[in-house]
Amino acid sequence: MNGRAAVRGPWRIGLAGLGVVGGALLKFLAEQPDFAPSGERAAIAGVSARSQKDRGVDLSAAAWFDDPVALAGSPDIDVFVELIGGSEGPARAAVTAALKAGKPVITANKALIATHGLELAKLAEAQGVALFYEAAVMGGVPAVKLLREGLVGEHVQSVVGILNGTCNFILSEMERSERGFAEVLAEAQKLGYAEADPTTDVGGFDAAHKIVILAALAFGGAPNLGAAEIEGIAAVDLIDIKLARELGYRIKLIASAEREGTGASIRVNPALVPLGHPLAQAGGALNALFIEGRRIGRFYMQGPGAGGAATAAAVAADIADVIAGARRPVFQRPAGDLAPLKGADRAGHRDKAFLRLMVRDRPGVIAAVSEALAKAEVSIDSFLQKPVEDSGHVPIVLITHPASAAAIAEAVDHIGALEAVVERPRRIRVARI
Amino acid sequence: MNGRAAVRGPWRIGLAGLGVVGGALLKFLAEQPDFAPSGERAAIAGVSARSQKDRGVDLSAAAWFDDPVALAGSPDIDVFVELIGGSEGPARAAVTAALKAGKPVITANKALIATHGLELAKLAEAQGVALFYEAAVMGGVPAVKLLREGLVGEHVQSVVGILNGTCNFILSEMERSERGFAEVLAEAQKLGYAEADPTTDVGGFDAAHKIVILAALAFGGAPNLGAAEIEGIAAVDLIDIKLARELGYRIKLIASAEREGTGASIRVNPALVPLGHPLAQAGGALNALFIEGRRIGRFYMQGPGAGGAATAAAVAADIADVIAGARRPVFQRPAGDLAPLKGADRAGHRDKAFLRLMVRDRPGVIAAVSEALAKAEVSIDSFLQKPVEDSGHVPIVLITHPASAAAIAEAVDHIGALEAVVERPRRIRVARI
Numbered sequence: 131m132n133g134r135a136a137v138r139g140p141w142r143i144g145l146a147g148l149g150v151v152g153g154a155l156l157k158f159l160a161e162q163p164d165f166a167p168s169g170e171r172a173a174i175a176g177v178s179a180r181s182q183k184d185r186g187v188d189l190s191a192a193a194w195f196d197d198p199v200a201l202a203g204s205p206d207i208d209v210f211v212e213l214i215g216g217s218e219g220p221a222r223a224a225v226t227a228a229l230k231a232g233k234p235v236i237t238a239n240k241a242l243i244a245t246h247g248l249e250l251a252k253l254a255e256a257q258g259v260a261l262f263y264e265a266a267v268m269g270g271v272p273a274v275k276l277l278r279e280g281l282v283g284e285h286v287q288s289v290v291g292i293l294n295g296t297c298n299f300i301l302s303e304m305e306r307s308e309r310g311f312a313e314v315l316a317e318a319q320k321l322g323y324a325e326a327d328p329t330t331d332v333g334g335f336d337a338a339h340k341i342v343i344l345a346a347l348a349f350g351g352a353p354n355l356g357a358a359e360i361e362g363i364a365a366v367d368l369i370d371i372k373l374a375r376e377l378g379y380r381i382k383l384i385a386s387a388e389r390e391g392t393g394a395s396i397r398v399n400p401a402l403v404p405l406g407h408p409l410a411q412a413g414g415a416l417n418a419l420f421i422e423g424r425r426i427g428r429f430y431m432q433g434p435g436a437g438g439a440a441t442a443a444a445v446a447a448d449i450a451d452v453i454a455g456a457r458r459p460v461f462q463r464p465a466g467d468l469a470p471l472k473g474a475d476r477a478g479h480r481d482k483a484f485l486r487l488m489v490r491d492r493p494g495v496i497a498a499v500s501e502a503l504a505k506a507e508v509s510i511d512s513f514l515q516k517p518v519e520d521s522g523h524v525p526i527v528l529i530t531h532p533a534s535a536a537a538i539a540e541a542v543d544h545i546g547a548l549e550a551v552v553e554r555p556r557r558i559r560v561a562r563i
Numbered sequence: 564m565n566g567r568a569a570v571r572g573p574w575r576i577g578l579a580g581l582g583v584v585g586g587a588l589l590k591f592l593a594e595q596p597d598f599a600p601s602g603e604r605a606a607i608a609g610v611s612a613r614s615q616k617d618r619g620v621d622l623s624a625a626a627w628f629d630d631p632v633a634l635a636g637s638p639d640i641d642v643f644v645e646l647i648g649g650s651e652g653p654a655r656a657a658v659t660a661a662l663k664a665g666k667p668v669i670t671a672n673k674a675l676i677a678t679h680g681l682e683l684a685k686l687a688e689a690q691g692v693a694l695f696y697e698a699a700v701m702g703g704v705p706a707v708k709l710l711r712e713g714l715v716g717e718h719v720q721s722v723v724g725i726l727n728g729t730c731n732f733i734l735s736e737m738e739r740s741e742r743g744f745a746e747v748l749a750e751a752q753k754l755g756y757a758e759a760d761p762t763t764d765v766g767g768f769d770a771a772h773k774i775v776i777l778a779a780l781a782f783g784g785a786p787n788l789g790a791a792e793i794e795g796i797a798a799v800d801l802i803d804i805k806l807a808r809e810l811g812y813r814i815k816l817i818a819s820a821e822r823e824g825t826g827a828s829i830r831v832n833p834a835l836v837p838l839g840h841p842l843a844q845a846g847g848a849l850n851a852l853f854i855e856g857r858r859i860g861r862f863y864m865q866g867p868g869a870g871g872a873a874t875a876a877a878v879a880a881d882i883a884d885v886i887a888g889a890r891r892p893v894f895q896r897p898a899g900d901l902a903p904l905k906g907a908d909r910a911g912h913r914d915k916a917f918l919r920l921m922v923r924d925r926p927g928v929i930a931a932v933s934e935a936l937a938k939a940e941v942s943i944d945s946f947l948q949k950p951v952e953d954s955g956h957v958p959i960v961l962i963t964h965p966a967s968a969a970a971i972a973e974a975v976d977h978i979g980a981l982e983a984v985v986e987r988p989r990r991i992r993v994a995r996i
Contacts (some may be wrong), residue, residue, distance in 0.1 A: 158716065158858075165716030167892045169900070264713075270859040279712075280705030282883040283591065283598030284876055308883030311870075408841065425591075425872040426703040433862035441859045444718055450715040456889035457599045465603070 137257045141166075141453060142175035144233075145200035146224055147213030151238055151265065151445065152439030155211070156187040158446050166450045167413060172209075176201045183262035189538035202228035204215070209452055210235050211445060219240035219557055231252045237450040238265035240440060241330075242341035248352035258435060261460045262448035268293060268417045269434040270440025272447065277347040277421070278462065284423040286348040289473055289514065290386040291419035292412055292563055293340040295435040296331035297363050297383040301400075302413040305371050305380070309405050311364060323415065333362035334398040337385040342471075345387035345394050348421070350462045351471030355397075359476070362401035370556060373527040374402050377512055378409040379484070384561045394470030395479065401561035402529075408432070409563060420563065440521050460524075480532035482511060487545060488523040488552045495550045499526065502544035508533045523552055530562060566659035574599075574886060575608035575639060577666075579631035579657055580646030581618055582669055584698065584878065587871030588644070589620040589850035591879050599883040605642075609634050611657075642667050642885055644878060650674035661865070662686045662694065670879040671698035671874060673772035674763075675758040681785035684893035694893045695881035700773045701726060701850045703873025704866040705880065710780040710854070711895065717856040721820040723798060723996055724852035725845055726773040728868040729757045729764035730796050730816040735832075735846040738804050738813070744797060754818060756848065766795035768820040775904075778820035778827050781854070783895045784904030787829075790908070792820055803919055806960045807835050810945055812917070813843040817994045826905030828912065834994035835917050835962075841865070842996060853996065861990040913965035915944060915993035920978060921956040922983045928983045931933035932959065941966045962993060 140163065145152060156174060163171045166227065178195040195201035202210045202224040210228035212235060214221040223241055228235045229250065243250070243263050254261035264274045268291075289376070292298050296318065303314045315332065318324035327415040330336045338358045346353040374381050379402035387396045408430055412418035417435025422428050434440040461468060489495045496515070502519050503510060513528045528539065538557060546554045573596065578585060589607060594606045611628040628634035635643045635657040643661035645668060647654040654672050661668045662683065676683070676696050687694035697707045701724075710719070725731050729751065736747045749766065751757035763769045771791045779786040796816050807814050812835035820829045836843040841863055845851035850868025857863050867873040876954065894901060922928045929948070936943060946961045963971065971990060980986045 162716050166892065167711070167715060167896060169897060222722070256766075271862065272709060275713050277706060277888075279884065280708050280880055281876070282600060282880050283595050331858065359576065411841075425876045427867050427870075427873065429864070429866035431862070431864035434860050437860075439858040440860065443714070447713055447715050451889070454889040454891050456884070456887040457601065458887050464602060465599060482653065 132190060140171035140173040140448070143172055143207045143211055143449065144176040144204060144209065145202045145211045145213065146173055146178040146201055146213065148177060148179035149213065150438040151190070151441045152179070152213045153185045154442035154443050155213070156185055158442050160187050165446060166453045168453060168460050170453050172449055172453070174348060175207050176204055179462060190269050199227045202233070205357065209233060209449060210426035212237040212239055215239055215241065216243040222246060225250060226253065229257055229259060230282045232257050232259055234260040234452045236262045236445055236452065240266040240336065240343060244339035244342045244353045244355045244455050247346065247461070248465060248470060250464035251352070251450055254460055255272040255465050260452050262451060263343070263446050265441045265444035267343055267386060267435050268419065269436045270443055271417055271419070271431060271435065272346060272444065273419055274347065275447070277344060278458070280345030281421065281426065284425055286389065286421060286423045287350050288386065288388040288422045289341070289344050289419065290384065290561070292382055292417055293385045293435065294331055294337040294383055295415035295417060295453065297337070298321050298413070299415050300332070301363060301366065301371070301381060301383065304368055305375070310367060310368050311366060322479070332364055334360045334383065336345040337383060337398045338456065341385035341387050341396055341398060346461050346471055348387065349389055349471055350468070350506065351437060352461060352465070354470035357471060358396040358398060358418070359392070359471030363400050365554065366400050369525060370484070370558060373486060373516070373525060374484060374558070375405070375460065376404050377514055377527065379395070379403060379560070380405055381558065382409060382561070384409070386562070390474035393474050395474035399559055401559045403561050403563065407563060409561070474504050476535060479536070480534055481562060483530045483538045484558045484560060485528050485545070486556040487526045490550045490552060491518050491524045492550060493523065496526070498548050498550060499545055502548060503530070503541050505544055507538050508541040572663050573604035574882070575641045576605055576882065577609040577634045577637060577640030577642065578607055578642055578644045578646065578705070579611040580648065581612035582611060582646065582873040584617045584706040584874045585612070585646045586620070588646070588878050589618055589622070591875050593620050598879060601886060603886050605882055605886070608640050609637055615843045619820040629995070630659035632660045635666070636664045637690055640666065640671065642882060643682050644924060645670040645672055648672055648674065650678040653836060654674045655679060658683060662690055662692060662983070665690050667885045669695045669878055669885065671696070671878060673699040673776060674770065674942055676960065677772035677775045677786045677788050679895070680779065681898060681903060684898035684901070687893055688898050690772065693885050693891070695884060696776070697881050698874045698877035700776055701852065701866070702870060703876055704850055704852070704864060705877065706777060706852055706864070706870065707780065708880070710777060711891070712774045714854065714856060714859065714911070719822065719854060721819065721821040721855045722777045722781050722852065723773070723994070724841060725850055726766055726868065727770040727816055728848035728850060729761070730770070732756050732848045733765070733838065734804070734814060734816065735801065737801055738808070741801060743801050744799060765797055765959050767793045767816065770816060770831045774818035774820050774829055774831060775840035775986045778829050779894050779904055781820060782822055782827050783901070785894060785898070785901040787903035790827065790828040790904060790906030792833060796833050797864055799833050800989065802958060803917070803991060804921055806919060806947065806958060807917060808947070810834060810947055810960065810962060811838050812993070813838055814991065815842060817842070819995070820952055823907035824909050828907035828909060832992055834992045834996065836994050840996060843992070909968060911967070913967055914971055914995060915965050916963045916971045917991045917993060918957045918961050918963065918975065919989040923983045924951050924957045925983060929959070931981050931983060932978055935981060936963070939970050939974035940992065941974040
C-alpha cells in the first residue's frame, strides 16, 4: 500500500510549494529526519516552488523542479507532498500525476480535496496508494484522523466548529479593540494573519472547504462543496458584536454539518454563540470543534488552526502514517462506495435569529415591530432597546424564538417596510449548539 | 503485522471480560459488523467471562471459554480483546498468551499497561503483532492515538488533565449539592459511577495509571508507575471546595506530566484550577486534557472518559486499526529503544499552595500566621478570613506565591504549631496551568 515495500534508506519526499508550511516542513525534516515511530528516516529528495529564494535550510541534496508535475512523477521520490494550494491548476495536476505514478500523496489543500476529493480518492485507491490531508483541516489539530480512525463506526450527528483562524482573529479583535471590520482586516493583513486577497478566508470559503471535508468523513459521503450554504463575515458590524454581547452572546464564524436523513445540512455563517460556551471562548487564531455522536456523546477539541510549524507537524504525521503503511480508504469508506454527500432541504429548519434594527425615536415603534413579527408568526425571546445614537436613530435588537428561515425572512420584510425603520434589519443566526 | 494477511471471511474476535464495556462491544459488533473502513467484517468468535448470564446479545455463534488464557491461545480467533482488568492474574496471563500465540491484542486495561507495558510491548514487537490500548485512557476520547500518531515528532512539554470521571463526578457533586465526600461517594456507588471498592478511583490510582501511559507516549519512554506521586480525593473537605471557590478556584483531581530533562514530573493530586479555565468547567463524568508542545502550542480536548458505549467504541477503533494493518510500535518508539520514563527530582519545583486553617477567634492570629509564613520564606498571594463558625473557630484560607514543597511544608509546620491554630492546616496545590 505504501508504494515501496522493498526500498531501503530514507523515504524520499518530493515537496511542491515552499510557502510558510513548506518552509516549516523543510525545517521539521532537517531537525528530525527519524521522527517516524519506526525510526525510518525521511528526507527531502526533490522540491518545486515558484522561486529559488533561500528558505534557511540547506536544499543542496534535493533536486530542483520548475514543474511540480515533473516532481510528482519523478522516479526519485517515494512520497509526494503538495503544498501549492488551489483546487485547479498545478496542484491538481501534480497530485493526479503523483497518484498515477503510484506514489502516496500528502496535501494541505482543502480546496482541492473539497472540490475533487472523490475523483482523487478513486484514483488513489485504484492505485493502492495513500492520499492523506490532515493538514487541510484545522492545521495542527488532528480532526481528520479523529473522525477517520478514532470515531470509526460512530454514528455522528453533528460537527460544529470554528475552522478559520483569520475570521476568528478578526472578530475577536473587532470586539477587543472596538474597531470596524475594514480596519481590523487591514491590520490582520499587515500582521500576516490575512492574505492580500482575503476573499477565501473572510468570504467563508476556506471554512466551507473544511466543513465539507469533515462532513464527508463524519457522515460517510464524498465532499460536496455545492451542498454548503456559505456566508462570510464582511457584513458583521461592530454594533452587532457589541449588542450581541449585551444579550449574552459572541459572534463567531460557525461552520456546521448536521446529519439529516441520508445527507447533511452544511452551513458556514456568522452566528451568535452564548458567552459561556467553549466555542465563544476560543478566541484569536484558535480553531475549535464539537463532534456529537450516538456513543461518544459530545467531544470537543481546540488548538492551533494554522501556523507553519503546527501545520507542518500535521503533514509530518501523515508522512509517518505513510511509513506505517496502513491500508485505509481516503474517506470513511472505499471511494467506489461513496456518492457526494447530499445537501439537506432547510425549509423545515427552525433557528433562533438575532435581528438588529435602527429606528426613528418616536412613540409606537416597538408596537409596530412586535406586530410585524407577529404577522410572520415569529415570537420574541429577548429584546433590548438602546439609547438614541448620534445619528438620532435608536438601535433595537431582539432574539427570536426558533422559526423557519422563511418566517424570519418574512418578518424582516415586514419590519423593513415600517416607516420608522431607517435601514433593512440586520439578521444573524443564533448557533444551534 | 496484523497476523493474518491471507485469511478471508470475518475477523474472528476473542473477547475476555463481559462487564459494561464488554457488553457494549458485543452490541457494537452485532449492530455494525462491517464498521471497519475497508468494509471487512469483524465478529465475536469466542468469549470468556466469570458467568454465562444473558447480556442481551446472541452469543450462540461464539465458543465459550472458562479460561481466558485458553481463549487467548485459541487457533479460532484472529484478535484477542482483553476487558478483564487488573495488572496481574488472568488479564496479564491471557494478554501474554495471546501475544505469544502471535495474535494482535487490544486491551482497556490501564493497570496492566502502566505496570507491564514495556515487557508486553517487547513481546508484541518481537512477535510482529499489534498491542493497542486506546480504551485504557479517557474512554471514548482518542488520547492515545492523538499522542502516538497525531503528534508524532512533536516535542511535548506537558500533558495535564482530568482523567478520572468518578473523582470528577464526586467533586462536582460535592460542590453542587454542598455535601461531604462520604455521602456523595455513597450516592455515586448507588448510581454505578463508583465501584463497591472505590480505592482505585478515589485514591488516584486509576488516574495515575492513565497519566503514566500518556507520559510514556508524550516523552518517549516506557510507562513507569513508580515515578508518579499519587494523592486521592478522600481528604478533600466540602469547606475547602467552598473556600477555594470564593477565591476564584475549583478543586479538581489533576493528573499531570511535565517534561524535565530526560524524565518527567508525574503527579496526581487534588489541585485548585481557576474557575475560568476549561479544566474547571469540565464537570461531572467528563475527562479533559491539555497537551502543550513546541509546534502545536496548546491543544485541548474533552469528552466522555468512561461509559460502556464510548469505551467500546475505542476498542472498536483499535480493531479497525488492526484490520488496517499499520506497522506501529506500541509506544512512541520501538520497545527495544525504551527505558522506563525517569521521574524528576521535585525539590526545585515551585508551586502556589492553598492553605486552610481553623483558628481561635482572638487578636493577633493573623499576624502570627503571617510571621510563620515569613519564617519559611513563603509569601502570600491572596487571603480570606471568614466569619466565626458554629464551632467557635474561624476559617482562614490563603494562597501562597510559588514556593518549594519544602518551604510550604515548613510553613505548615510553623503554622500548625501556633497555639491559636486548632488543627493541622490543610494544604492543596494550585495547578500549574
